[in-house]
Amino acid sequence: MSVLEVRNLGIRFGGLQALAEVDIDVREWEIVGLIGPNGAGKTTFFNCVMGVYKPTTGTVQYRDEQVVGRPTHERVRLGIGRTFQNIGLVKVLPVMENMLIAQHAKARYGVLSGLLGLRASLEQEKVLKDNALEILDFMGLVDYRNAVVASLPYGLQKLTEIAAVLASDPEFLLLDEPTSGMSPEEAHAFGDLLLKLRTELNLTVLMIEHHVPLVVRVCDYVYCLNFGRLLAEGRPEEIRRHPEVVAAYLGEEHATA
Amino acid sequence: MAVRKKNRSKPATEIVSVPDVEEVDAIEEVREAFEAPMLPVRAEPGPTFAGWVARRGLLAAIIFGVLLAPQFVDNVRENMISFALVYVVIGLSINILIGYAGQISLGHQAFVGVGAFTSAYIVSNSHLSFWIGLALAGLTGAGAALLLGLVALRLRGLYLALITLAYGFVAQNSIFNIPALTGGGAGAEAPRPAGFTGNMAFVYLCFIILAVLMYVDWRLVRSKVGRAIFAIRENELAAASFGINVTAYKLIAFVISGVFAGIGGSLFAHRSTVVVSADFNFALALTFVLMVVVGGLGSRVGVFIGSAFFALFPLIFNRFSKYTGLIGALLLLLTLTTFPGGIAQQIAPILRWFGGAPLRGHGKSQVIQSGGAGVRP
Numbered sequence: 001m002s003v004l005e006v007r008n009l010g011i012r013f014g015g016l017q018a019l020a021e022v023d024i025d026v027r028e029w030e031i032v033g034l035i036g037p038n039g040a041g042k043t044t045f046f047n048c049v050m051g052v053y054k055p056t057t058g059t060v061q062y063r064d065e066q067v068v069g070r071p072t073h074e075r076v077r078l079g080i081g082r083t084f085q086n087i088g089l090v091k092v093l094p095v096m097e098n099m100l101i102a103q104h105a106k107a108r109y110g111v112l113s114g115l116l117g118l119r120a121s122l123e124q125e126k127v128l129k130d131n132a133l134e135i136l137d138f139m140g141l142v143d144y145r146n147a148v149v150a151s152l153p154y155g156l157q158k159l160t161e162i163a164a165v166l167a168s169d170p171e172f173l174l175l176d177e178p179t180s181g182m183s184p185e186e187a188h189a190f191g192d193l194l195l196k197l198r199t200e201l202n203l204t205v206l207m208i209e210h211h212v213p214l215v216v217r218v219c220d221y222v223y224c225l226n227f228g229r230l231l232a233e234g235r236p237e238e239i240r241r242h243p244e245v246v247a248a249y250l251g252e253e254h255a256t257a
Numbered sequence: 258m259a260v261r262k263k264n265r266s267k268p269a270t271e272i273v274s275v276p277d278v279e280e281v282d283a284i285e286e287v288r289e290a291f292e293a294p295m296l297p298v299r300a301e302p303g304p305t306f307a308g309w310v311a312r313r314g315l316l317a318a319i320i321f322g323v324l325l326a327p328q329f330v331d332n333v334r335e336n337m338i339s340f341a342l343v344y345v346v347i348g349l350s351i352n353i354l355i356g357y358a359g360q361i362s363l364g365h366q367a368f369v370g371v372g373a374f375t376s377a378y379i380v381s382n383s384h385l386s387f388w389i390g391l392a393l394a395g396l397t398g399a400g401a402a403l404l405l406g407l408v409a410l411r412l413r414g415l416y417l418a419l420i421t422l423a424y425g426f427v428a429q430n431s432i433f434n435i436p437a438l439t440g441g442g443a444g445a446e447a448p449r450p451a452g453f454t455g456n457m458a459f460v461y462l463c464f465i466i467l468a469v470l471m472y473v474d475w476r477l478v479r480s481k482v483g484r485a486i487f488a489i490r491e492n493e494l495a496a497a498s499f500g501i502n503v504t505a506y507k508l509i510a511f512v513i514s515g516v517f518a519g520i521g522g523s524l525f526a527h528r529s530t531v532v533v534s535a536d537f538n539f540a541l542a543l544t545f546v547l548m549v550v551v552g553g554l555g556s557r558v559g560v561f562i563g564s565a566f567f568a569l570f571p572l573i574f575n576r577f578s579k580y581t582g583l584i585g586a587l588l589l590l591l592t593l594t595t596f597p598g599g600i601a602q603q604i605a606p607i608l609r610w611f612g613g614a615p616l617r618g619h620g621k622s623q624v625i626q627s628g629g630a631g632v633r634p
Contacts (some may be wrong), residue, residue, distance in 0.1 A: 088495030105500030
């Protein structure tokens with residue numbers, strides 16, 4: 001069964017056709033890569049899936065539900081988690097606060113209960129805090145729980161974002177260039193982390209990624225976008241040798257690799 | 258493109274093997290890979306027992322000093338203290354909107370006025386109790402703020418500021434001059450509640466209500482409500498991706514701020530026992546914004562000090578009261594150029610000391626400024 005099934009997705013901004021006729025499937029437990037040159041429409045695709053933009057044409061189905069037209073926060077409650085290329089955290093707040101913000105949808109108490117500090121809210125807050133600590137510990141970030149996010153090195157900020165998204169208990173992750181700004185060693189380690197997370201947390205992943213070694217190593221399937229259209233799809237080794245992809249994205253020299 | 262270059266220098270064989278997941282301790286590996294640029298985590302020993310006694314003792318002394326202040330001053334000064342407390346309530350209201358939610362309000366006197374006239378009307382025209390008037394003042398304040406919140410969903414920055422400005426003017430010049438509701442130019446009577454008619458008693462009424470609102474403000478910050486509001490201020494897209502209903506929580510911020518402002522308005526009216534539309538002019542709205550910015554956006558302590566200062570200065574130094582605007586402007590300049598976190602940032606080392614840290618100067622990188630929650634003690 002497909003976790004994400006996108007059919008004939010298209011979106012137009014004025015005179016610019018940012019996406020057209022995009023069909024993408026992500027199946028249970030897969031790590032799927034979405035690659036393509038800058039401006040190909042990868043992040044726009046994410047924004048359509050998350051409901052930030054309303055597509056002009058096409059459908060987006062998450063498991064059994066058609067999600068086009070539903071607001072972002074409702075889609076998140078279905079179990080979709082998303083990270084951003086430039087880190088979607090509140091950087092002026094400490095790591096711990098961000099971990100709690102990320103669990104907003106899990107906090108089962110009313111606004112009034114929270115404002116008056118009723119017992120239900122205090123108990124829930126404790127549960128959220130314990131859960132946050134557990135995940136920070138798992139990610140090796142627990143020592144940084146009181147550090148302001150902006151004061152951490154970039155790589156750690158990226159990890160913190162992943163930790164925050166995991167805290168919201170997602171089943172399906174959309175990762176927007178998770179390794180941008182990382183060194184090759186960090187990116188390699190990140191690949192192992194991703195495989196580990198999939199095994200331990202039963203995650204399905206769709207990620208935008210420029211780091212080709214990582215894509216080849218961890219992805220089960222790869223889609224390549226170019227100028228808003230699907231250029232190719234296939235197993236990573238096929239895509240890496242696909243002449244059009246190589247020409248558009250990897251550079252001419254790789255055509256013979 | 259950097260990726261392409263890196264890729265070229267690597268042999269293809271290096272990138273095809275998929276490791277056996279079970280055998281690799283991925284977390285350990287990530288830790289190691291990221292360890293190099295990690296900052297050392299400084300574990301500081303907490304204060305000694307004597308240190309805690311000193312901190313708690315001094316804090317208690319300050320709080321009791323403030324609470325007991327009305328006992329040691331004359332009748333006129335008691336009235337000044339209640340005036341300052343009303344300003345602090347209003348300051349908390351503005352702080353929620355500007356400090357927490359990052360929205361601008363140059364027409365906050367409208368919410369305060371709506372609360373003041375509602376409460377006055379309930380008590381003197383409907384002959385109901387002050388407490389009902391207070392509650393309804395909170396409700397109407399919330400309604401007035403909600404109206405502005407709906408505008409704020411569509412407008413930002415300068416345009417929103419202009420709308421709030423116009424909102425305040427319209428409220429003062431039109432709505433607050435409807436004779437049937439507000440007594441027109443003559444104003445509305447707002448008698449004090451039984452048991453709190455004396456100046457001293459009214460000060461303590463203000464203290465009680467302020468304490469309740471401070472508690473709510475504290476819970477706001479420590480609950481999902483406040484966190485959602487901060488997240489929206491910093492990054493709406495990310496907030497939505499964490500499941501936060503951006504539209505709803507923006508409006509909730511306006512409503513909570515409106516409730517506080519309405520309650521502040523009710524106290525404002527009953528403190529002076531008569532309320533006229535001329536009280537709610539633009540200069541007042543400007544003072545409200547100034548006192549919160551100078552006090553320190555996002556900090557309860559800062560807002561308390563800033564609001565009390567701006568309330569008391571023209572009363573205590575009434576010979577210089579015509580220079581209040583000038584002094585406010587200078588303080589604002591000083592704040593923005595040296596300590597954007599306001600008084601709260603200036604006294605941050607002291608606040609940290611009360612929290613258990615050793616007494617130390619400002620340091621270089623301890624406070625990251627965004628004009629908001631970063632300066633909270």
